[in-house]
Amino acid sequence: MSVYILVVDDEPDVEMLFRQQFRRDLKAERFKMEFAFSAAEALERAAELKEPSLILILSDINMPGMSGLEMLPKVRAERPEVPVIMITAYGDAETRRKAIERGAVGLLSKPLDFSLLRQEIDTRLVESI
Template sequence: MSLLILVVDDEPDVELLFKQQFRHDLRAGRFVMEFAQSASSALERISDAADVTLILILSDVNMPGMSGLELLPKARSMRPDVPVILITAYGDQDTKRRAIECGAETLLTKPIDFIALRAEIDTQVGRAA
């Protein structure tokens, strides 16, 4: 069984950062990470995720086109079983409130606390096992 974490961010360096932070897990095959540079690409991947077990969606809030806050209810309606964590450089209370109201598991601020994120990923991997 292949466990998938989908990371949605329009910044190309995010992919490198995540692959670096989780390189041991990725090499060990504990889970796979795929990267979408837009919310519309992410929605396509979510709908095509029949070949893997999607366990977590991580999405930036501020992206051109559809924002992470706009992606959130669409992703949740397609896959209500999959938690969504939003990531933002602007962790103000209004954004956090809107994210939680729209169904986000939590809102992380940049720079990302990878220790907290790893704990959340470990939880999701454990639930899928």
């Protein structure tokens, strides 16, 4: 079974950064990463990656068009079993509160601590077995 992590960010270099950080995992096929460059594209991808293959969504908050916070209740309504972690450059208490209220399981601040993110992914992989 292939499991997917969906990364949502409007910055094109984020894909390269994630692929570099997780290159060993991707090469070993522990999981696959899909990338969406807008919230609208992420909603489409989340609908296409049928369960149980989608195990985690990582989404930036600030994006043009629909923000990550606006996308969050929509993706949670469509895929309530898939945890969503929001990523932001502004990790203030108000942003954290809004993200949690709208259904996020966590909030990571930029620059990302990839060791923390790896622990979260490992947890999701174990839960998906």
